Amino acid sequence: MTGKADHEERRRQIAEALLRIADTEGLQSASMRAVATEAGVSLRLVQYYFTTKEGLLLDALARLGAQLQARMERWIGEARAPRAVVTAVLSCVLPTDAESRRITRTYAAYYTLVLNDPEVLAKQAAQPPAVLEGFLAKQLRAAREAGEIAPERDVEMAAAGLLAMVNGLGSSVLGGQRDGEQALAILRHHLDELFGGPGAG
Amino acid sequence: MTGKADHEERRRQIAEALLRIADTEGLQSASMRAVATEAGVSLRLVQYYFTTKEGLLLDALARLGAQLQARMERWIGEARAPRAVVTAVLSCVLPTDAESRRITRTYAAYYTLVLNDPEVLAKQAAQPPAVLEGFLAKQLRAAREAGEIAPERDVEMAAAGLLAMVNGLGSSVLGGQRDGEQALAILRHHLDELFGGPGAG
DNA sequence: ATTCGCATGGTACATGTGTATCACATGCAT
DNA sequence: ATGCATGTGATACACATGTACCATGCGAAT
Structure with a gap:
């Protein structure tokens, strides 16, 4: 046989074609045929490796999540x-470079889909933000105990606010209202305010 | 003739049918036929009053914007x-009651559409946030000059951050990650932090 | 009474969609 | 050599979509 490596490789190839289309033209343009063409395979192959479109969408979303997580870990270093x-976690999800713009746009493309699908998709997509928020709160608590943040500050509130803010800033960048650098400056400003003052890079 | 009042009334009736569908089932389900059925008219009439689907989408978006502005003015009182x-401006866009949930969800439905349309739609939808941000900054500056906000605070940065935050908070509520009251609590917390401390109502 | 323009209904057309079906290859186990 | 599972191709089908077209009613101006 051709080996399971080829099988997984084909799936990856097709799923990433979907993500590419979702990024550039939106998910509504990501038809089975369009994905097949983009991936350079026949429509039948897309059907063969993913059976249904929902399966393809879910798989691609999982890969997108993995890409974002990889980027975070890389940025945390x-x-x-x-x-x-x-700072690393929050600023790495802002659309400042090509990769983050791609990831952010593609997530935005999925967002509308999630809103009107009470299916598995919603469960799959609502979990990561919650754990991320918990992670941020933990980091902020450590900073507070280290004296970098005023003791009366509520770290859970701050974490939730910051996460929502970068989310909103990302939307404004994607909407063309401001530039990635400006968004980053706004985030940095609020981080400086939360921590004592300007900190090292 | 039947009078121009009827004409405008029909347009309103049809456009609001679109908004109702966009709210409950998403914009991708808002086909011409679905809108016609929802509005209780024939497909031909939807074509007659709006010619093209893009025209209908644009008109409905304008009405949605007017509804949001009306809500803001009502909340400002x-x-x-x-x-x-x-406080009124920021909290009135959070999905806390039926009307704001409807407006927020419908805007979210349009959001994805705007991202992949460099057309008129983008221009039409990118303006309001900018003027709103300016308005907020002006209010914050007044508060600072009145001594309610520390003099060293940057009001433009604060306005941009707060607006992005309510935007992100709205998304998290729509995504089912938290509830409207919790989002409101997070916003209030940050307002308390920006202004001296807890304020009246 | 005729004509004209607006409003409305019904329906056709071309296209795009997800999915199913039939056909053929290719390689491995028996 | 034969049979069977996996991979691949081409195409068909049923349906939804936006838009265009033709026809009819109906009030008003001539």
Whole structure:
């Protein structure tokens, strides 16, 4: 046989074709045929490897999530100081470079889909933000105990607010209202306000 | 003739049918036929009053914007104090009651559409946030000059951050991650932090 | 009474969609 | 050599969509 590596490779190839289309033209343009053409395979193959369109959408979403997580870990790097970690996590989801623009746009394309699908999709997509928020709160608490944040500050509230803010900032960048650098500046400003003042890069 | 009042009334009736569908089932389900059925008219009439689907979408979006603005003015009411105005504007766009949930969900439905349409739609939808942000900044500056906000605070940054935050909070509520009251609590917390402390109503 | 323009209904057409079906290859186990 | 599972192709089908076209009614101006 051709080996299971080829099988998974084909799936990856097709799913990434979907993500590419979702990024550039939106999910509504990601028909089975369009995905097949983009991936350079026949329509039948897309059907063969994913059976149904919902399966393809779900698989691609999972891959997108993995890509975002990989980007986060890359941005966190060897940072151990809570403030550096928080800054990395928040700023890496802002559409500032090509990769983040791609990921953000593609997530936005899925967003509308999730809103009107009480199916598995909603469950799959509502979990990551919650754990991320918990992670941020933990980091902020550590920073507070280290004296970098005023003791009276509520870290859960701050974490929720910051996460919502980068989400909204991302939307404004995608909507063409402002530029990625400006969004980053706004985020940095609020981080400076939360922590004592301007911190190291 | 039947009078121009009837004409405009028909347009309103049809456009609101679209908005109702966009709210409950998403814009992708808002086909010409579905809108016609929802409005209780024939497909031909939808064509007659709006010619093209794009025209219908644009008109409905304009009406949605008017509804949101009306809601804002209603929420601002007779409030004159900057803090009260800012609080009203920001909290009235959070999905806390039926009307705001409807408006927010419908805007979200349009959002994806705007992302992949460099047409008139983008221009039409990118303007309001900018003027709203300017309005908020002005209110915050007034509050700062009145001593309610620390003099070293940057009001433009704060306005941009708050607007992005309510936007992100709205998304999280729509995504089922939290409830409207919790979102409101997070917003209030950050307003308390920006202004000296808890304020009246 | 005729004519004209607006309003309305019904329906056709071309296209795009997801999915199903039939056909053929190719390689491995028996 | 034969049979069977996996991979691949081409095409058919049923349906939904936006838009265009033809016909009819009906009030008003001539």
